Amino acid sequence: MSKTITFIAKHGKLLLVLINFVGLFYSCVPTRELKQENKNLPSNYAQQSVDTINSAALKWKYFFKDDNLAKLIDTALVNNQELSIMLQQIDVAQNEVKARKGEYIPFVDYGGGAEVEKVGEYTRNGAVEKNLEIKEGEEFPEPLADYSAGIFASWELDIWKKLRNSKKAAVLEYLSTIEGKNFMVTRLISEIADSYYELLVLDNQLAFIEQNLELQGNALTMVRLQKEAARATELAVRRFEAEVLKNQSHKFEVQQEIVEMENKLNFLIGRQPQHIVRHSEGFIETEMDTIYSGIPTQLLQNRPDIRQAEYELEAAKLNIKVARANFYPSIAIKAGIGLQAFNPKYLTTTPASLMYSIAGDIIGPLINRNAIKAGYNTANSKQIQAVYEYEKAILNGYIEVVNQLSKMENLKKSYSLKEGQVKALTESIELATRLFQSARIEYIEVLLTQREALESKMELVETKKNQLMARVNVYQALGGGWN
Template structure:
């Protein structure tokens, strides 16, 4: 008997040493670190002032109370954002699930069964000749009642389960940043649609004013025709211009309807009028912008922070995949009561049962699947490195583009102001010259058309300025706090 135990112990030690030896042959692969190096300033930036507009809350960034109300409502009702919030909650619940996996599992059980075995079997023969006590035969059929506690615990020697839990935490933080990034997009989208709506209102107003001028000019040209000072061709040309702008008026009215409905969709409600004040649109001043330094994007932009958390989670996933090469150690235990009659359940120690076992299980032969999982984990980590670097580069370029756009739009707007002023004066002048037969009717038409185009263009430039302000605010990482 002693020889058998000695031989068994030797085999156990040899098996354990073989497992450890195989585990030591785990493949390793080094994935390069992400490159966080950024220029010290944006292209064209004159100073390295660390003051950053991205730190300003969106409620302070936007001064229009109607716009603030729309954004506030959208943050509560927008379906897309609410869907994202549920994903964040699921990521949070996953942390609890992963945390529970490396703690002991304890279960309660209770059971009852009845069994009749054949008499001409080993169990049947034994039971037939067995007495429980004096003058008390073994019951047939045999009932069995049990109750107790069972426990199991996988020892997290290689920190596989803890790393899974840490990765779940990082995935949760990444989902929070993903939600923040969606908030910045939602705020920017509503603000952009709102400014688009104000611009359309002003374009409609300009067209209506221009229609009034053109209709007066049409009356004038008809009178000139009656006095034989103009031809039917001139009358037809003026009428065509009136019809053209009336058609444009309906097109803009349709764009207003669609833009209002877009805002209502983002706000999460059915179509209704969007309250707004469009009168001060063209005179709205652009606030000064502080872009800070490029390195601040790493802390301010939610998409960059999301990519960073996902990169850290992928590093832990590699450790988890590597831990699969090592043997797992498990402990199981149980304690309870068992008897064939319920009255015996409380008789201890006769009805008491317990067990304690430990096991060591590890991959020995054909580890291709584990190797493939480990290789995939390394590839996902490298992919996360590229995603992080891409987010940083994209953020820098977006800010640079919008800063340049703001500067160019400001210069363009100043020139367009001069153009509109000159063409507005030329409308009255062309009419007076035409009345005194010193200008052709085509000059009147051309002047009115150029003046309308210039007024529409300056409204579009003002809109583009406001949109550029919103975009650079978003690009810097503002709008979610």
């Protein structure tokens, strides 16, 4: 106790100066206020009831009722190359977490060494070696060798939480990559569904063209007979022939589109080109199931891209703390224990050959801290950038849901009107044919009626596809599909 009082009395002023210096040093560490994110959303979607039931909670296997489509999606989630690349990125992020975690745990190494040294006689070591005998009648060898083996440890004390915050940031980045993978899954499912529905549309369009070709073939035969009876002209025959040739050409174009769409699906599911199993009959009668949008705030939890941006924002906040901790001094402890001798035969002679050491050091930046300041400012800028990315993801998610909900409603009304159009034009084909046979209308009206009927059927199946895709897009925009 008396020794401690004596030490303080002798060195009190020095300690006081040191404390004041450290306090002055800490006061020079810069501090910037974090930018706070805005994640406010409306209480409900426009023209939608306030109900927390959300279709995003429905697993994709139950959302898609078509078994063939479900099988394609299931295969893609296993074989898709882009998804496999993303899974490797997740492994990289996971390994980064392990690496960061290991930085604030003591490092323990083992090692051994051998060294030969010849010192000058007119040095302290040289003079000692010439005059000191280790055993009776034996001097230190010249040149002097040195052999050692032992265990050595080093540990940086993480008193500023720099290493722990760095590890937490790596964990958040890892979680971010998982959400990125989930978002990729939702987009992949949506793209497969889009391509599959497009394939069904092409099948139906091909069937409509073949039906129309049959009608036009009959009309062409009728016009030729009327020409022979001098009731029609060569012009009418040629116009009907041209229309038949046009639709025959269109048929081959649609067949090529079918091949390309099948191969697009095969690429998405990661396999060689082959036939896509599907049932195109009855596509036009596919019923639209009700989809529940829930409330906007559920997007923050359901959408993977929003959660990904949130994790990246939290990681950016921690990176600011890590960058700020670089201004503070670091404290390290080093220790070792082992055996050391100038001759291997003396290594096992203990305790004479036993050696050990322990040391501690503290080091911190004093002058020319520009690089550290730049790193700190960069971390702050990235945090602000992450705030904007997060806010953009929220706004984008909300707008996507609003757009797709509106699209579903408008497509529903449009489809109902197009159904009436197809029905009217289909009935008008037979009517126009009878009127032409009785010479009450010109041949051009028959051609136009057949053409318009075909176009209306094409548009009807396209609208049905758009309806189905709008439903899928709402499901994706709400955050469904990744689970």
